[in-house]
Amino acid sequence: MEKRSQSVFMPALLTTLLVSLILSSGIESGSDNLEILINSPETAYVRQKIYFDIIVEAGGKTVEKAVLTITNPLGFSISCELKLVDGGLAYAEDTYSYVKVRTECVPDEYGYGYVVKYIFHVEWKTPKTPETYTIGMTVDADGDVFTESETIELLPWPVVKSFTVSPNPFSPNGDGIKDTTKIRATFNVVVNWELQVRTMAGVVKRTWKGTGNFSIVWDGKDKDGTILADGAYNLRLNGSDLYGTPFRTKWKTVTIDTTPPTITGVTDSPDPFNPKIGQTTTISYTLSEKCTVTIKIVNPSGKIVRTLKKTQLAGANSMIWDGKTGGGVIVSDGTYTYRIYVVDMAGNKAAPYPATGTVTVKST
Ligand SMILES: [Ca+2]
Numbered sequence: 001m002e003k004r005s006q007s008v009f010m011p012a013l014l015t016t017l018l019v020s021l022i023l024s025s026g027i028e029s030g031s032d033n034l035e036i037l038i039n040s041p042e043t044a045y046v047r048q049k050i051y052f053d054i055i056v057e058a059g060g061k062t063v064e065k066a067v068l069t070i071t072n073p074l075g076f077s078i079s080c081e082l083k084l085v086d087g088g089l090a091y092a093e094d095t096y097s098y099v100k101v102r103t104e105c106v107p108d109e110y111g112y113g114y115v116v117k118y119i120f121h122v123e124w125k126t127p128k129t130p131e132t133y134t135i136g137m138t139v140d141a142d143g144d145v146f147t148e149s150e151t152i153e154l155l156p157w158p159v160v161k162s163f164t165v166s167p168n169p170f171s172p173n174g175d176g177i178k179d180t181t182k183i184r185a186t187f188n189v190v191v192n193w194e195l196q197v198r199t200m201a202g203v204v205k206r207t208w209k210g211t212g213n214f215s216i217v218w219d220g221k222d223k224d225g226t227i228l229a230d231g232a233y234n235l236r237l238n239g240s241d242l243y244g245t246p247f248r249t250k251w252k253t254v255t256i257d258t259t260p261p262t263i264t265g266v267t268d269s270p271d272p273f274n275p276k277i278g279q280t281t282t283i284s285y286t287l288s289e290k291c292t293v294t295i296k297i298v299n300p301s302g303k304i305v306r307t308l309k310k311t312q313l314a315g316a317n318s319m320i321w322d323g324k325t326g327g328g329v330i331v332s333d334g335t336y337t338y339r340i341y342v343v344d345m346a347g348n349k350a351a352p353y354p355a356t357g358t359v360t361v362k363s364t
């Protein structure tokens with residue numbers, strides 16, 4: 001009774017001092033023995049299943065409650081509280097089953113049965129948002145609440161967003177037409193890449209290396225400066241993000257074509273023809289390869305009255321002229337010259353350029 005009355009009449013300052021002494025000593029002893037170690041990786045990829053351990057040194061105390069939280073600044077939040085089963089910790093899952101936790105208790109080395117460590121094996125199926133996530137663990141051990149957190153950066157998997165080569169085919173022959181081709185690629189993240197030109201048999205002829213999106217003008221030369229022979233080549237693009245994770249290797253075929261096309265067997269029929277009664281004439285020829293064919297029809301005084309244009313495949317081809325101008329008017333009687341300009345897909349021109357023939361329009 002006397003003691004109690006003493007404390008009641010103790011000066012307020014002394015009471016505050018005593019209370020703060022007790023509190024600080026409590027916290028200090030706690031921080032000596034209670035420790036949380038989160039062994040999560042610093043980075044992981046979206047939609048990846050990752051594993052890490054959280055080790056709780058409870059200083060001989062019993063962990064009564066442990067809560068694992070995973071959050072990001074965008075508002076993503078998972079909270080996973082471990083359930084007590086028969087006085088021991090059981091595994092836990094978050095509501096959406098993205099996190100699974102299994103607990104392992106390590107007894108002390110002297111075999112007295114004290115739990116010295118709680119090891120939480122965490123399995124996390126990461127979300128699809130690339131963001132920095134904070135993993136937090138709060139533990140209540142016999143009333144001592146302590147907490148720890150670590151961050152983990154979720155990365156998008158590196159992918160090639162686009163990979164193009166144009167023009168394709170091209171013709172590195174110095175004539176100023178399609179002499180080079182542009183090879184371009186874009187990626188979703190910064191990557192270190194390597195681009196190779198390979199023969200179909202796999203022999204590497206040229207290599208470029210770099211970081212990030214690229215646009216390369218290729219002159220058709222190998223690493224020694226020699227222009228490669230006509231034919232198809234493979235472009236191989238591989239590499240990895242700045243953490244070393246590779247993207248899926250991409251392939252593309254590019255063709256070098258410096259061989260001019262040929263046009264043979266140029267004929268027209270019927271000749272003469274009468275457009276006034278609805279007759280047309282067919283100009284026929286044979287191409288050595290796929291080409292863009294332009295036929296210009298020239299009147300007796302040298303003026304172009306009609307242009308016909310098509311991209312046509314190798315082999316026998318033709319175009320029909322209905323005897324009309326570009327404006328749809330039937331031309332006057334006379335002998336017309338048709339000029340056939342043949343260019344392959346790499347810009348090489350057939351010789352002669354143009355090939356020519358004549359056809360007569362006769363309405364009487
Ligand atoms: Ca060329």
Ligand SMILES: [Ca+2]
Pocket residue numbers: 257258259260261289344346348
């Ligand atoms: Ca050609």
